Amino acid sequence: MSTSPAVVMPSSEPIALDTAVIKSWKAPIAFGIFTVIAFLMFVLNARPGETTFRLSTERDAVQLPEVVVNSATTGWVVFLALVLITAASALAVISRRKVSIWLTVLFALLFMIGFLAWAAAGSSLPVTGLLFGSVSLAVPLIFGALGGVISERGGVVNIAIEGQLLAGAFTSAVVATSTGSLVLGVLAALVAGVLVGMVLAVFAIKYLVDQVIVGVVLNVLVTGLTSFLFSQVLAPNAAMLNTPPRFPRLEIPLLSDIPIIGPVLFKQTVIVYVMYIAVAAVAYALYKTKWGLRLRAVGEHPKAADTVGIKVNATRFWNVALAGAIAGIGGSFFTLGSVGAFNKEMTAGAGFIALAAVIFGQWDPIKATLAALLFGFATNLQNVLGIIGSPVPSEFMLMLPYVVTIFAVAGLVGVSRAPAADGKPYIK
Amino acid sequence: MSASQTPPGLTQPDTVPGTEPSRWQKAFREIATGNAIISVLAVLLALLVGAIMIAFTDERVQETAGYFFARPGDMLGAIWQSVSGAYSALFQGSIYNFRRDGFLDGIKPLTETLVFATPLIAAGLGVGLAFRVGLFNIGAKGQMLIAAACAGWVGFAVELPWGLHMIVALLAGVLGGALWGGIVGLLKARTGAHEVIVTIMLNYIAFYLISYALRTQGLLQAPGSTNPKTAPMLETAIFPSLLGPRYNLHIGFILVIGATIFVWWLLGRSNLGFKFRAVGENPNAARVAGINVKNMYVYAMLLAGGLAGLAGVSQVLGTVTTGFSAGIDAGIGFEAITVALLGRSRPWGIFAAGLLFGAFKAGGFSMQAAEGIPVEIIVVVQALIVLFIAAPPLVRAIFRLPSPDSTPRRQRPIVTKEVAAK
Structure with missing residues (x-):
């Protein structure tokens, strides 16, 4: 998610031809899958109510106003934005350009906002906490x-x-x-x-x-x-x-x-x-x-x-x-x-x-x-959503780091290549 | 890893000096440098470290250490008491209890050992089989959990006649474990994902999946209950007891003997097993020889998962039949790795190693009950055994054994050859 998936993974076979083609559909496909998930959760399964994002606590020096959004509307807006990003990435691949890492970051951020607005519908979410x-x-x-x-x-x-x-x-x-x-x-x-x-x-x-x-x-x-x-x-x-x-x-x-x-x-x-x-x-x-x-x-x-x-x-x-x-x-x-x-x-x-x-x-x-921050976030999100009552079972949130890692090592999200001599003892 | 085939009687002195090394000398060398002696010494060494830990944490030993120079006998006595008490409790809890009347009651600990050994051997076979194909199966825990869930669900939620029910539940569990293991093989074959990482991650995924299912009505949670626990298994699905109601030993042990024979036949006698070993020795050579290496990875992980699944099944249908929670694997998944390493990935070696660790486990619990020594000491001893066995030069250095210079390849660690060949 946080990486640029446009680089073709070096194949394990010693065939050099594969790496010569810089055209990978991984990013658009991954975006597409998450967009579909967003559609299923935020739009089809929209939850009524308003979500309050609390951006500061009473003890903070600078007090920020609370952001209140309608859960269902946010879901729609986020979904449409995700569709646009997916289309943009597909266009980039067709015209043989690299999918920018910022596009991925933007996608992840939007998805997260949509998810929070959906999961915390009807209650308020302490963002700083x-x-x-x-x-x-x-x-x-x-x-x-x-x-x-x-x-x-x-x-x-x-x-x-x-x-x-x-x-x-x-x-x-x-x-x-x-x-x-x-x-x-x-x-x-x-x-x-x-x-x-x-x-x-x-x-x-x-x-x-x-x-x-x-x-x-x-x-x-x-x-x-x-x-x-x-x-x-x-x-x-x-x-x-x-x-x-x-x-x-x-x-x-x-x-x-x-x-x-x-x-x-x-x-x-x-x-x-x-x-x-x-x-x-x-x-x-x-x-x-x-x-x-x-x-x-x-x-x-x-x-x-x-x-x-x-x-x-x-x-x-x-x-x-x-x-x-x-x-x-x-x-x-x-x-x-x-x-x-x-x-x-x-x-x-x-x-x-x-x-x-x-x-x-x-x-x-x-x-x-x-990545560690992301995993910490997933764990804490599960804690916070557990308190305000989450529609997603906590176990699935806890599972997230592990699932993401499997996708990563399988090459579906970005490239994961270990140091060449990792795990091999050196005998002179 | 050839076991030494030397005749007994190595005390015979060398009577013909000046000639080339006699048979007895060679025999001695072979025993002293062989793997069997390393295994025995590793176990002894680990038990020694365990004894030191027991002695150091014993309260009476600490008290008497305060006036050690005044009366050293007190401390030595206290050390002897704590260590001998612990290890005799370990023996009485795992082999034969002299305090009970009659042979039938006295021998009960031995049957308990077999009960504990059953899942260890099955899961150990799963890990060991994968080792032989050059794969690290650290996922026995996840495979056991999924298998336990599948077998358990069939065991309490489906109604079938006696006998058939058991078989269906067994098959469901083994199949579940095989599929969970198969995911690893498939990912490895298709994407090159490293199996160590995938299996570790799948362990956690399985754990959270089972945890979720255990607190969800209609999946695994007992109907009408709020505890994260399943309903008890139906009578028709429970493994029958092997030696009558006096003992806990169930036919899972027979199944495990069968599994050991199967793996022995598979690796040693079958076409597929030959391909497995070829891939494990050198996947590149195997590919050149026309073996489909990727398929071998998938098959091996399917089989390994199925064997680990058998361990999960024997837990829910044989040992803990009153319903299970997410801790049903009881650490067996990780102990299976040590069992496979101790057994050097050979089927009968794993069988023996499983019996040994089963004895440790059975004895450990009685040691905790009788002497108040935490059962975790067993985990330490097991881990040390594997560490020592994995590094023969270390054991040789400690006991000043001759190193097998004439056969330098022997020094190589147990599994590296297969894994490094990737």
């Missing part, structure tokens, strides 16, 4: 996805994100409670993530065990370890070991006064600001620094990297450890940022959604972050 919650829910996903991007760009498949998040959540809860220091808690989470990452690296790089196997087994191992220690040690001594302090919210002056964006992005906890920095740093470093170039080299063509004197396995090892550190910090958000106390299997598959974000984000830090 919806977005704020989305960012919060996306924080561990983004940290996990950054870890995944770094590790996989270096050529080591990281299925163990879930384990790294869980290990981070566990250690940060224990350390932050017993020392009373939030910073130490985050550091402990970082160390735990590094440890899991290093085990993955040792088994994948030194012992050449299949990376997917190590990842899967590490998830099981960390789940078992943390659950065991939780039942055996944490649960009986909850006051001493499992009541961590939580990060307070920190308002950034001026920035937090911007309407909508301010309360959503700049009234968060410190760990969220760390996330902004991490995303920017990884995105910059991956493409603009020596480190990033070397990392991508060992992931794409280790032999070539080796030839020019890059130590392939050492590079991979330390970057998998770094990836673990980043994912580990994300784990601390579960205990120090949102929930408060550690619980068995509290990450509940967030690591796998992060993995999905990596793939949906095409192994790019910015796109993966956006």
Whole structure:
């Protein structure tokens, strides 16, 4: 959805002719399908009533008026606009032009407005609350996805994100409670993530065990370890070991006064600001620094990297450890940022959604972050719609990230091509 | 992975020095470098780590550690008590309980082991079969859930005579699992989508689908109920018990033995199995040899899904017959991966591994009940076993075993060859 689908996917067969034709009907077809869905939901199944979009809360510096729209009318308008966009994209393909990414963004935005107006008909929708919650829910996903991007760009498949998040959540809860220091808690989470990452690296790089196997087994191992220690040690001594302090919210002056964006992005906890920095740093470093170039080299063509004197396995090892550190910090958000106390299997598959974000984000830090935000939005939308009474069963909203990822890997939405040497051990 | 075919009696010393290595030396080398010994040592090592964890988290051990230098015997005694207590409870819960009177009651834990092993073996076969074709089937969980839903729905909502009902429910479940697995094969064959990602995602999709169906009247929810749970299975659909009402063992175990024989025949004796293995060893070579690789992926995933489906069916029609919720897979889907790895993707290896993990599971619950040790320790031990088995050089280094230099290919990890060949 967020990607330009006009590029033909490289075929798995070594036939070069396919890639020569730049004409893909994927975008118009995808648009068409969603337009039909829009027609079925917003127009045929129109719900009576008016939808109120609340754009600000009483605490905000700038008060915006509430936007009230008629649900059925909005449905019609959105549907017609979607038809126009679909036609435009079809025209673009016929005249052999690329379908602009902005067209896709516009389509997605309109569809979302139509969907919200339809789903929240007859009640009011707190837009800032919806977005704020989305960012919060996306924080561990983004940290996990950054870890995944770094590790996989270096050529080591990281299925163990879930384990790294869980290990981070566990250690940060224990350390932050017993020392009373939030910073130490985050550091402990970082160390735990590094440890899991290093085990993955040792088994994948030194012992050449299949990376997917190590990842899967590490998830099981960390789940078992943390659950065991939780039942055996944490649960009986909850006051001493499992009541961590939580990060307070920190308002950034001026920035937090911007309407909508301010309360959503700049009234968060410190760990969220760390996330902004991490995303920017990884995105910059991956493409603009020596480190990033070397990392991508060992992931794409280790032999070539080796030839020019890059130590392939050492590079991979330390970057998998770094990836673990980043994912580990994300784990601390579960205990120090949102929930408060550690619980068995509290990450509940967030690591796998992060993995999905990596793939949906095409192994790019910015796109993966956006994908994670999208998944966070889907989850929070389900929460909010659950409160105001949604016509869509919550399970289908929760399913969304996974369905989208399957479409992504099947090549129906954009191109998803892994780094060339991803998952392949390098043997000199 | 050839098991060593050495004769017993390796204590015989080498009596002819100066000549080439004697038979016994070779035999010893083969045992020490073979896979069987690695498996045994991996299990021992994992149990050792488990023992350390049990000892460290035991309260009495922690208390006595406070005055370790004054009276070290106390702490050692406490360690011995906690570990031996745990592992003897594990044994008594999985093999034979000496505290019960009479053989028939004493042997009950062994039948419980078989009950736990039944779905593990079935799902393990599903994962292992896919491994042999070079596919990572992490989706046993989703396949089990869909199969459980299909079989369960037929089991409580359709009325059929005894016998026929069971068979229809069984077929519905296996078919459901096969189709859910088939989606993966189809996507892999048509679009090149990586099966690891697709199966992980399908697990969650299946989970949410079942969760939705379980709270929707007319789908899976028990009529008139508000709990997310199905109605109990009808008497006509429930698997009959194998050893009488005293034990929980049901004919699912026989079905699983049948499935093992089927997979053994399929992989070792059939035309299709030969193609499967060819694709698993090297898909490019297989394509050149005229094998339709894409179709093999679809067939393999259909079969793998069907086998995992059998696990789901045996859960709802055999083990939990009073109606099920979304947690019916009980982690078996992921344990199946470890079972397949431990069994090195060989049908009878998986069978044995399934029995071992079934014993761990049965014993784990009694360990929790008798000694208060959380059952999750079993998950840790299982994961460690697989990690150790996956890295033979690590185990060799720990036990200072000779490395099989003469056969360097042996060192390669278990499945990499098949998967890396893509």
